[in-house]
Amino acid sequence: xINDKVLSITNLSKTYGKKQVLAxxxxxxxxxxxxxxxxxxxxxxxxxIKLITGIEKPTAGAFQFRVQGRKTFGFMPDDMKxxxxxxxxxVLNYYRQFLNVSEERMHHLLQRVGLWDxxxxxxxxxxxxxxxxxxxxxxxxxxxxxxxxxEPTNGLDPYWVIEFKRIIHDLKREGKTVIxxxxxxxxxxxxxDRVVILFEGVMKENGTLQEIYAxxxxxxxxxxxxxxxxxSTEPELEAEVG
Amino acid sequence: xxxxxPMNKLKILGGMVVHEIKLLLRxxxxxxxxxxxxxxxxxxxxxxxxxVETDPKEVVYGLExxxxxxxxxxxxxxxxxxxxxxxxxxxxxxxSAGYSRAIAMLMNLSLWLIPVIxxxxxxxxxxxxxxxxGLSLYRTYHMPFTYYVLSKFIAxxxxxxASLGVSYGVFGIIVSLTGQGAQGTYFQTxxxxxxxxxxxxxxxxxxxxxxxxTRMQGLSxxxxxxxxxxxxxxxxxxxxxxxxxxxxxxxxxxxxxLMNPIESLRVWSIEKLNAEYIFGPEYLLIHEWGxxxxxxxxxxxxxxxxxxxxxxVSTVVMKKRG
Numbered sequence: 342x343i344n345d346k347v348l349s350i351t352n353l354s355k356t357y358g359k360k361q362v363l364a365x366x367x368x369x370x371x372x373x374x375x376x377x378x379x380x381x382x383x384x385x386x387x388x389x390i391k392l393i394t395g396i397e398k399p400t401a402g403a404f405q406f407r408v409q410g411r412k413t414f415g416f417m418p419d420d421m422k423x424x425x426x427x428x429x430x431x432v433l434n435y436y437r438q439f440l441n442v443s444e445e446r447m448h449h450l451l452q453r454v455g456l457w458d459x460x461x462x463x464x465x466x467x468x469x470x471x472x473x474x475x476x477x478x479x480x481x482x483x484x485x486x487x488x489x490x491x492e493p494t495n496g497l498d499p500y501w502v503i504e505f506k507r508i509i510h511d512l513k514r515e516g517k518t519v520i521x522x523x524x525x526x527x528x529x530x531x532x533x534d535r536v537v538i539l540f541e542g543v544m545k546e547n548g549t550l551q552e553i554y555a556x557x558x559x560x561x562x563x564x565x566x567x568x569x570x571x572x573s574t575e576p577e578l579e580a581e582v583g
Numbered sequence: 584x585x586x587x588x589p590m591n592k593l594k595i596l597g598g599m600v601v602h603e604i605k606l607l608l609r610x611x612x613x614x615x616x617x618x619x620x621x622x623x624x625x626x627x628x629x630x631x632x633x634x635v636e637t638d639p640k641e642v643v644y645g646l647e648x649x650x651x652x653x654x655x656x657x658x659x660x661x662x663x664x665x666x667x668x669x670x671x672x673x674x675x676x677x678x679s680a681g682y683s684r685a686i687a688m689l690m691n692l693s694l695w696l697i698p699v700i701x702x703x704x705x706x707x708x709x710x711x712x713x714x715x716x717g718l719s720l721y722r723t724y725h726m727p728f729t730y731y732v733l734s735k736f737i738a739x740x741x742x743x744x745a746s747l748g749v750s751y752g753v754f755g756i757i758v759s760l761t762g763q764g765a766q767g768t769y770f771q772t773x774x775x776x777x778x779x780x781x782x783x784x785x786x787x788x789x790x791x792x793x794x795x796x797t798r799m800q801g802l803s804x805x806x807x808x809x810x811x812x813x814x815x816x817x818x819x820x821x822x823x824x825x826x827x828x829x830x831x832x833x834x835x836x837x838x839x840x841l842m843n844p845i846e847s848l849r850v851w852s853i854e855k856l857n858a859e860y861i862f863g864p865e866y867l868l869i870h871e872w873g874x875x876x877x878x879x880x881x882x883x884x885x886x887x888x889x890x891x892x893x894x895x896v897s898t899v900v901m902k903k904r905g
Contacts (some may be wrong), residue, residue: 396719416723422715426609431602438598439724479720 345372345519346407347487350392353402361390364543367400370485372522375465375513377529378522378540381566386522387419389539390491393520399447408486409562412440417480419522421472425465429456429475432464433482440483450478454510455501469496477505486510490521494528506532526562540569596730596783603708603738612707613742616700625698627689627773628754634782686769690776690852694845695813697780702805704776705739705788710801711900718901728898732789736894739785744791747777772855783886786893791895794905816843833868841885852880 349372355363362387366477366509370376381541391397393404406413428432451457454474459467464475464555473496480488494502509532510517523529529536536553538546546565557565597725607613708885712718721731791808795801827835840846851859852874862869872878 391719395725396722412725414723416720418720418723420714420716420851421720423717424606424711424715426606428903431605435598435602436720436724438595 346370347372347374348404348406348520349405350393351402353389353392353399353404355385355397356400360541363392363539364453366544368537368544368547370487370518372518373513375509375514375519375521375532375534376537377533377535378520378537378539379524379526379529381524381564381570383541385541385542386394386524388542389491390522394489406487410485412485414487414489415480415483415485416488417476417490417493419495421476421479423464423472423475425463427464429459429464429478430460432475433478436479436482442482442484447478447482453481454478455504456480467530470498470501474501475496477508481508485517487518487520490519492522492524494523498506502528504544526566538565538569541566545569552571570576592730595726596734599730599734600737600741603734604742607704607708607738607742612704613746614725616704616743617702617746617750619696620747623689623692624751624754626692627686627759627770630685630689686773686856690773690849693773693777694849697777698784698812698845699809701739701743701781701784701804702788702791702800702809704743705735706787706792706795706801706805707798708735708739709789709792710795710798713796714798730899732793732894732898732901735789736785736794736890737789740782743781743785747774747781751777760861769856772852774790775855776852779848779851779882779886780844783889786890788898788899789894793900812843812845816846820846837868841881844886844889847882847885851878854878 348368348369350366352365352367353363354361354365362383366389368376378389380386382505387556392399393460394414396418399515408414427435430447431449433451437444437447451460454477456471456474456478459471464472465476473493477490477493480490494505497505506528509519513534519532521532530550533550535549536546538543538553546556546569548556550562553562553565554560557568558567559568602784621637709718712721718731751770754770786804792801794803802832820836824832824836840850850862850869864867869878872881
């Protein structure tokens with residue numbers, strides 16, 4: 342398993358001014374794994390993703406990708422706004438030139454995300470879900486070993502949430518490594534090989550669902566969350582009562 | 584990801600430039616600016632160039648017009664500015680024909696409007712990418728920021744120059760068709776002034792975009808930079824020059840002028856319109872520089888230095904701050 346390490350994170354943390362938004366994280370991701378980062382709003386999921394994608398610089402710690410090829414990973418950011426005056430074809434063409442990817446692959450991806458018929462329409466006229474699918478196609482453009490998705494199901498309708506999960510399963514079948522963040526527990530349970538739970542910037546759990554359930558003596562993630570939350574709020578409640 | 588093949592590098596840069604031009608051409612800003620440039624070119628043609636024709640003819644100078652003859656005795660009448668003034672005036676009138684009140688006004692209009700247009704358009708182009716997440720996404724592709732800044736710069740210059748070309752081109756064709764040779768030269772100077780302004784302020788706009796994080800911040804920085812260069816700078820120069828020793832005043836002043844593209848381009852255009860006499864006794868030096876082509880050389884060197892500096896600093900800032 343040691344040789345299969347794709348990503349090693351050591352004591353990675355982030356502080357804005359005096360506020361620590363991510364306490365030191367240690368994490369190893371193996372080849373072919375689907376690791377889901379989950380947690381509530383402000384838990385530190387997106388911060389961790391921004392750090393490992395190089396969008397932001399860590400305050401301390403380090404990380405290393407061990408992959409072949411010139412491009413390290415495909416990335417789907419959260420709440421990406423593509424230029425309104427461009428068509429999906431033009432958006433993908435812009436990113437395609439950096440990767441030396443064939444036009445056929447781009448066309449195939451547009452079909453895969455259901456935007457082939459809308460390829461010449463401006464992105465400005467798209468719904469949130471359609472824009473998210475352009476974003477998904479952009480992330481999949483690179484034929485790489487690792488894919489990182491930040492809140493990928495945001496804005497997608499139920500049909501496309503199911504399709505997205507199928508895409509993740511296809512990637513896993515091809516031996517690709519997937520790291521994604523989500524706060525939708527059902528999605529997490531369905532696609533994850535390993536779950537990392539972040540709570541208020543601190544990594545609280547790291548393991549398979551079964552391992553986490555066993556530690557918390559329950560059988561669903563919602564309950565794990567409630568327990569983690571109540572553990573953190575109990576002192577405050579006591580103070581209020583007192 | 585670093586591309587090593589020079590042809591591939593150029594291909595990628597070319598693709599990025601085309602992408603940026605597409606974005607600029609589809610934005611309504613550029614269309615509005617084209618209309619504005621068209622109005623300026625029309626004003627220059629119908630108001631500026633016509634005034635060049637009429638102004639000197641109406642001027643009648645001093646004693647000569649009164650038909651008075653003054654006996655100066657043995658002293659050379661030119662000492663009193665009588666004979667020689669007549670000759671000089673004729674020469675001066677002929678030379679200064681390119682610079683009238685109307686042209687000065689239109690030149691100021693260009694010197695004020697084009698910088699602010701470039702600053703807003705250029706900084707906005709980067710800030711939109713920052714706010715929409717495009718710049719962060721670009722970072723994940725491990726592409727050099729030099730490509731990003733250069734593509735923005737080239738696209739801005741090309742689209743604004745195309746917009747200028749369309750606007751001034753219409754009236755340039757009229758000038759050339761009507762065979763007004765001298766007017767064509769003035770028109771050309773005016774066009775070059777605008778071209779230089781577009782190039783240098785497009786580069787400065789990218790620097791403003793690189794240090795701004797929001798649209799409002801970018802707009803504020805653009806307006807601060809614009810008002811500093813257009814209005815505040817000259818007062819600072821006058822204050823600083825007071826502390827410079829007399830022997831160094833002229834050199835100091837010229838150096839300060841070259842450091843501000845608005846001032847250097849103003850001086851350059853006035854010289855090109857043969858109106859350097861308005862600078863006062865020191866004009867001789869500017870006139871000499873103009874005649875030998877040194878003024879144009881100095882201007883080009885100072886503009887290139889500013890562009891290189893602005894683009895390099897923008898690249899470094901974006902690499903560090905994102």
